[in-house]
Amino acid sequence: xxxxxxxxxxxxxxxxxxxxxxxxxxxxxxxxxxxxxxxxxxxxxxxxxxxxxxxxxxxxxxxxxxxxxxxxxxxxxxxxxxxxxxxxxxxxxxxxxxxxxxxxxxxxxxxxxxxxxxxxxxxxxxxxxxxxxxxxxxxxxxxxxxxxxxxxxxxxxxxxxxxxxxxxxxxxxxxxxxxxxxxxxxxxxxxxxxxxxxxxxxxxxxxxxxxxxxxxxxxxxxxxxxxxxxxxxxxxxxxxxxxxxxxxxxxxxxxxxxxxxxxxxxxxxxxxxxxxxxxxxxxxxxxxxxxxxxxxx
Numbered sequence: 241x242x243x244x245x246x247x248x249x250x251x252x253x254x255x256x257x258x259x260x261x262x263x264x265x266x267x268x269x270x271x272x273x274x275x276x277x278x279x280x281x282x283x284x285x286x287x288x289x290x291x292x293x294x295x296x297x298x299x300x301x302x303x304x305x306x307x308x309x310x311x312x313x314x315x316x317x318x319x320x321x322x323x324x325x326x327x328x329x330x331x332x333x334x335x336x337x338x339x340x341x342x343x344x345x346x347x348x349x350x351x352x353x354x355x356x357x358x359x360x361x362x363x364x365x366x367x368x369x370x371x372x373x374x375x376x377x378x379x380x381x382x383x384x385x386x387x388x389x390x391x392x393x394x395x396x397x398x399x400x401x402x403x404x405x406x407x408x409x410x411x412x413x414x415x416x417x418x419x420x421x422x423x424x425x426x427x428x429x430x431x432x433x434x435x436x437x438x439x440x441x442x443x444x445x446x447x448x449x450x451x452x453x454x455x456x457x458x459x460x461x462x463x464x465x466x467x468x469x470x471x472x473x474x475x476x477x478x479x480x481x482x483x484x485x486x487x488x489x490x491x492x493x494x495x496x497x498x499x500x501x502x503x504x505x506x507x508x509x510x511x512x513x514x515x516x517x518x519x520x521x522x523x524x525x526x527x528x529x530x531x532x533x534x535x536x537x
Contacts (some may be wrong), residue, residue: 279473279508281473285501311351324372393426423533467505
């Protein structure tokens with residue numbers, strides 16, 4: 241019997257693909273929206289987010305729908321992987337209609353993983369294309385995969401006690417509504433469980449030395465949430481904000497001066513709108529479950 245899908249791809253129309261380099265400890269992850277795109281907004285917290293098309297997602301901007309989200313290692317170098325995602329989508333005839341061509345809109349965000357593996361190996365155009373072209377509706381692989389490959393946690397102590405992070409995913413449903421989430425877990429703080437126990441922090445699942453000043457530069461948690469329920473762009477922004485708030489449940493401390501967290505919220509709008517309070521609760525539960533799954537593998 242095929243197990244139920246408890247990851248983001250349980251939301252109809254969304255696909256996820258990875259490119260992973262285990263030796264260099266880096267990778268990228270692509271969330272593909274339905275061909276018509278998804279209503280989208282985002283929330284960015286922290287002093288140093290690395291993004292592409294982030295401004296486009298503000299509620300006051302004209303464009304409502306995007307076609308994919310790229311999460312990637314490699315710091316700002318990794319943003320070049322978005323070009324490969326754009327090329328793949330163009331080949332599929334997917335994009336925002338303009339007089340000259342359909343233009344695929346790919347929002348992107350990065351984590352800094354250059355101190356973990358080989359800093360000269362970074363996701364680029366070819367790797368973004370591969371992640372997009374292999375995206376499926378299968379349950380999302382989790383752990384040290386894709387953009388989560390080189391992630392770490394608990395980086396406020398000695399370098400030798402830094403813990404592994406990872407990529408997680410979840411799908412939560414109740415009251416006739418549902419939300420899926422992908423999380424790339426790379427915070428300076430600890431990942432904590434439901435009773436406050438440390439799941440990833442100094443001495444738990446040690447990664448190894450990654451540099452004496454790692455805490456200053458290597459932190460960011462990335463979230464992508466998806467639903468089938470119709471939302472407006474301002475509502476999508478509020479749900480992205482709620483997703484950021486949920487990180488305080490599971491990462492302590494969260495949103496520090498050394499984090500650059502990003503949360504994207506996507507809606508295919510295939511179903512009627514759900515109750516806003518219920519959706520907020522589902523968003524926050526989905527974030528919690530996705531972060532835990534990245535560590536508990």
